[in-house]
Amino acid sequence: MGLRIATLAILAAAAIAAGCASPSAVPPPPVSSPDDAAPGRTVIEVALTDFAITPKIIVAPAGRVRFEVVNRGVIEHDFHIPVLEGPHAHAQRLLRPGERRTFAYTVRPGTYEVVCTIPGHREAGMVATLDAGS
Numbered sequence: 001m002g003l004r005i006a007t008l009a010i011l012a013a014a015a016i017a018a019g020c021a022s023p024s025a026v027p028p029p030p031v032s033s034p035d036d037a038a039p040g041r042t043v044i045e046v047a048l049t050d051f052a053i054t055p056k057i058i059v060a061p062a063g064r065v066r067f068e069v070v071n072r073g074v075i076e077h078d079f080h081i082p083v084l085e086g087p088h089a090h091a092q093r094l095l096r097p098g099e100r101r102t103f104a105y106t107v108r109p110g111t112y113e114v115v116c117t118i119p120g121h122r123e124a125g126m127v128a129t130l131d132a133g134s
Contacts, residue, residue, distance in 0.1 A: 043068060046114075048077040048095065051124035053114060058130045062109045065132070068102055071095035077116045079103060081130060084112065107132040 050073035078093040116126035
């Protein structure tokens with residue numbers, strides 16, 4: 001437990017220092033496409049913070065699902081569903097503090113792990129479950 005608190009303290013200090021180094025960074029607008037508002041499309045809002053993914057259990061129907069993801073933390077995080085993306089999608093799912101992006105997936109019924117793959121973040125609690133029903 002002491003090691004986890006020390007690790008979180010170090011990560012928080014690094015985040016504050018990094019935030020001071022680039023105050024002019026402005027997040028880009030959300031990524032979207034004309035069919036994002038198509039009837040029948042499921043949209044789920046997800047928040048990334050230091051160090052959690054909310055909601056912890058994400059419930060969605062099977063099929064095409066769009067995730068509106070916002071990083072409300074002070075450091076970078078990513079939104080990754082390993083079973084759906086493979087191991088090397090990290091760079092495409094990275095969000096800077098304050099950034100909001102849209103990610104769309106086609107999911108089959110089942111339970112999927114959702115994580116932040118930045119080293120140490122999963123261990124600090126950035127894990128959620130996607131429960132896709134039929």
